Amino acid sequence: MHATPFSLAGRRVVITGGARGLGEAIAEACAAAGTELWLADILEEAGRQTADRISAEYGVPVCFSCVDLARPDSIEAFAREVKEKWESVDGLVNNGAIATNVGGKNFEDVDIALWDRVQTVNVRGTWLMTRALSPLFSAHGRIVNIASDTALWGAPRLLAYTASKGAVIAMTRSLARELGPRGIGISAVAPGIVRTEATEYVPRERHNLYENGRAVPGPQNPEDIVGVVAFLLSEPALSLTGQVLPVNAGFVFT
Structure with a gap:
């Protein structure tokens, strides 16, 4: 149970990359606060299982759609699907992204095709998802972009x-x-490196760098992030618009 000190009851939130890892944990926190959810992910089987489990455990409606953030037509089709079922959207968490070569290649050795794919999914996908859903945002809509x-x-x-x-961050x-x-x-x-399935391939020395360099030493888990995300989806969070919160236990101060 991911408890929050405020209510998101009655709000409708879309979470990309919601099938597993940090996205799944954010979805659980929102569901615990009474949020109706729509998860989007390219991992269809895992996404449907996550949606069904969260709905059963927390008693809130949870939809799932298979969405490829690298394809504009997939994002547009998803937005039409949401519009048909929901009158409005109160929150969007742009969590879907890909991370490659963590602690790996020097900048001279980065493959151009890899570079283009990372920018396409992480940057263009975030922009296009925001653009596609923005006509549905309620007057008290909130967007949370998961940066790094x-x-x-x-x-x-x-x-x-x-x-x-x-x-x-600049787009935010x-x-x-x-x-x-x-x-x-x-x-x-x-956040810094969060211990999820998506970071299992990260070299041990990179994990050690973070875990030893934090003001509060140790690993960072999804549960350490989700409370902040849930708050930013709430109505009182408007005063934090445009801000970047380094939720990383003090590895970076801003």
């Missing part, structure tokens, strides 16, 4: 991913000014 503290401290040998998350600030007049808030959360 790699973009705050300049992680080496991770250029494609770091650049993509830096772009997400620009969109805050565009969406603010509509009463819509958008913020970014920048």
